Amino acid sequence: MTNTTVRQAVGDGRKPATHGGEIAPKRRTRPGDGWAAAAFLAPSAGSFLLFVLAPTIGVIALSFYSWNLLSDGTFIGLDNFTRLFSDSRLVAVYRSTTTMALAILAINIVIGLLLAVLLETRMPRIIRGFFRLSFLFPFVVSSSAVALIWRFLLNKDLGLVNYWLGFIGVDHIDWLGSSAWAPVAVVLVNSWKTVGFSILVYVAGLQSIPNEIKEAAIVDGANAWQRFFRITLPLLSPTVFFLVVINTINAFQVFAEPRVLTQGGPGDASRTVVEFIYDTAFQSFDLGYASTVGITLMLVLVVLTLIQFRVSRRFTFYG
Amino acid sequence: MKRTTRSIAAVVVTAAIAATALTSCSSGGSSSDTKSLNVAYWDYGKGAEDGNQALADGFEKANPGTTVTLTPIAGDNWGGYYANLATLIASGKKPDLTFTASEGIKFLAANNLVVPINDYLNNDPAAKTFKDDIAPALLQSFGYKGDITALPNGWNDMVIYYNTKLFDAAGLPYPKSDWTWDDFKATAKALTKDTNGDGTTDQYGFTWAGNEIFPGILPWVANAGGNLVNSDVSDATANSAPVVKAVTYLEDLITEGIAPAPAPMSDIFTRFEGGQVAMFGGGRWPSATFLPAGFTDFDVQLYPTGDTYQTVAGAAGYAILTSAVNPDLAWEFQKYTVSADIQDSEIGTATAPRDSIPSLRSTAEKTVAAGIPPKSGQLFYDSVDKYPALTPFPAPAKYSEYESTVLRYTQLIFAGETSVKDGLDSLQTDLSAVITGK
Numbered sequence: 001m002t003n004t005t006v007r008q009a010v011g012d013g014r015k016p017a018t019h020g021g022e023i024a025p026k027r028r029t030r031p032g033d034g035w036a037a038a039a040f041l042a043p044s045a046g047s048f049l050l051f052v053l054a055p056t057i058g059v060i061a062l063s064f065y066s067w068n069l070l071s072d073g074t075f076i077g078l079d080n081f082t083r084l085f086s087d088s089r090l091v092a093v094y095r096s097t098t099t100m101a102l103a104i105l106a107i108n109i110v111i112g113l114l115l116a117v118l119l120e121t122r123m124p125r126i127i128r129g130f131f132r133l134s135f136l137f138p139f140v141v142s143s144s145a146v147a148l149i150w151r152f153l154l155n156k157d158l159g160l161v162n163y164w165l166g167f168i169g170v171d172h173i174d175w176l177g178s179s180a181w182a183p184v185a186v187v188l189v190n191s192w193k194t195v196g197f198s199i200l201v202y203v204a205g206l207q208s209i210p211n212e213i214k215e216a217a218i219v220d221g222a223n224a225w226q227r228f229f230r231i232t233l234p235l236l237s238p239t240v241f242f243l244v245v246i247n248t249i250n251a252f253q254v255f256a257e258p259r260v261l262t263q264g265g266p267g268d269a270s271r272t273v274v275e276f277i278y279d280t281a282f283q284s285f286d287l288g289y290a291s292t293v294g295i296t297l298m299l300v301l302v303v304l305t306l307i308q309f310r311v312s313r314r315f316t317f318y319g
Numbered sequence: 320m321k322r323t324t325r326s327i328a329a330v331v332v333t334a335a336i337a338a339t340a341l342t343s344c345s346s347g348g349s350s351s352d353t354k355s356l357n358v359a360y361w362d363y364g365k366g367a368e369d370g371n372q373a374l375a376d377g378f379e380k381a382n383p384g385t386t387v388t389l390t391p392i393a394g395d396n397w398g399g400y401y402a403n404l405a406t407l408i409a410s411g412k413k414p415d416l417t418f419t420a421s422e423g424i425k426f427l428a429a430n431n432l433v434v435p436i437n438d439y440l441n442n443d444p445a446a447k448t449f450k451d452d453i454a455p456a457l458l459q460s461f462g463y464k465g466d467i468t469a470l471p472n473g474w475n476d477m478v479i480y481y482n483t484k485l486f487d488a489a490g491l492p493y494p495k496s497d498w499t500w501d502d503f504k505a506t507a508k509a510l511t512k513d514t515n516g517d518g519t520t521d522q523y524g525f526t527w528a529g530n531e532i533f534p535g536i537l538p539w540v541a542n543a544g545g546n547l548v549n550s551d552v553s554d555a556t557a558n559s560a561p562v563v564k565a566v567t568y569l570e571d572l573i574t575e576g577i578a579p580a581p582a583p584m585s586d587i588f589t590r591f592e593g594g595q596v597a598m599f600g601g602g603r604w605p606s607a608t609f610l611p612a613g614f615t616d617f618d619v620q621l622y623p624t625g626d627t628y629q630t631v632a633g634a635a636g637y638a639i640l641t642s643a644v645n646p647d648l649a650w651e652f653q654k655y656t657v658s659a660d661i662q663d664s665e666i667g668t669a670t671a672p673r674d675s676i677p678s679l680r681s682t683a684e685k686t687v688a689a690g691i692p693p694k695s696g697q698l699f700y701d702s703v704d705k706y707p708a709l710t711p712f713p714a715p716a717k718y719s720e721y722e723s724t725v726l727r728y729t730q731l732i733f734a735g736e737t738s739v740k741d742g743l744d745s746l747q748t749d750l751s752a753v754i755t756g757k
Contacts, residue, residue: 069405070430152586157520157579158595166519177580177734263530263583263723266730282402283719284753285426 080292101251112198139196143256179269205239362391398719413642421460435466456708471634473675475602503623510597529581539565542625555750607674
């Protein structure tokens, strides 16, 4: 008796009656459904297996080998991993990558937001369209092509940038050749290219904030700063979080800009980890060690993303 | 049970897709027909595609019953090409012949991928013609541990390109082949100008490639009487006195304002055509960019003599791989690439010259007779026939890593961030590790 009551209270496995008093039709699984689902999933699952999972497993396996592409690989256990700890170049490359990544991230998050907010202010439609297109355009063209043009413009002695800077009394800056400026050049060119995407996402986020809330705040006498910091920014926090995660991952994987602009130099001043991995794999033909370094980058990004998710719980407001 | 069926279905579908993808990757298969050849080449543009197609068609026509399959391989530069070639070979698809440069032959040879051609050269009666008509330095650039690994079918040496219009405007005589480093510096200084009077230099006397060593520091090192490697390419000599002398000389050109900060080669072409740089170093290939663009105000001269003079030259050719099903047929193909017919096609025209120097002396002479600029084009072949060449050919097995290591340190030196001595000492340590593998 008691058992029955309890069972009825928590549900006895039958579908509950709907409001109209009719029994809801039970969703039936037909015998062919499994096949259909598999067929629909197959293209994405297949390409994921082939192009993401299989190479990842391959990279992990390779990290235990010494292999130059042409010879038979030799199993060397953890040698590649112990080598990580004595590789002073890798430390330098991680340092330059992190510095550049933080700068790229900051520009995308802060300047991107600033530009997006400016774009959302009152202005004639055609001008808004022009600005939006101008900001987004660099994002859709090839990184290498963009970097080639910038390389020409940023040349120390014959470039247009230094020529114009000369008019305001700035002496020739060695944008591509000096350890101090080469990372700056990489950050500027990469941010110039990627900030368009951040702006696009910010604009979408800004447009999804209901006008009523802002109007209510105006009625309550909130000024523009208060409205921005108390309403816009909290409601935009999921967008900010999304952009922080995406931009962190992208900023740690910069390749084309340093490759074309500075060849990673001078020395390793503007070399990124991805460039280092490429060089190790395809210039030194040391596929095993390159895979090991690749794994470290993957781990760094996974840890950073986990931290971001953890921290975001405190700051992200999903209205 | 049902879940198991679904998993199986998913696995089957995935496997089917994977199988389709994999079979499409390996389509073409391996050739077991001994009358067919698979030739891998560097596809750096339409010129390479047309040239190799002509080569394949010509060989098939000259050898009825044979088929030549071409495997184009992409690559931004030689390093990229070798990386992609190695990837192709690693995937199990092994060509019979592969296009290669002297810089990369040791990488292939060290991995036992190349068939030496010594026996063919000694036993094939036709080979004598080649040996007589190809400068020994070019054959030697394909040497590996006493073996010759391929016949060069095209090559480039490093010479100085100079803008004749800028020389005329400065009232300077064109340089002679016996000019010295002092002459060179004086000439470059006279060509360095602030043409619009705004207080900054906008025309520089000389520049060199910051992203390559052959048209970069190497000719200077050679003429200081040195090399970046020792006599059997078993170790680096990057901080030896001649290298220090050469790099110091170049560094001085920058600090004295005669040369701008080194830029990548393709940028230099544009600066040279635009008159912003009066001289730079390169092989025949810059003229293949200048002439089709209608730019003809240039000529070439040997690099100036320092403590000595040594020509820096590198070749390219089709090496026979150990995977060749029919090495004898592959040798016929290699010979065909240096036959008079094919060599003649390496000449090109005055408005569309080819980008390398024909390896047959007799064909190179025809290039000069055809009036194809530069005017002093005779110098190209003379530089290896009448002058000593830098030996040994300065390329260890790990060429790409070796070159990028040199560039990593010379960048720092030319940016003034490290002294020549400190930079080259550090370079020596790293370069030695690259070459010796320790």
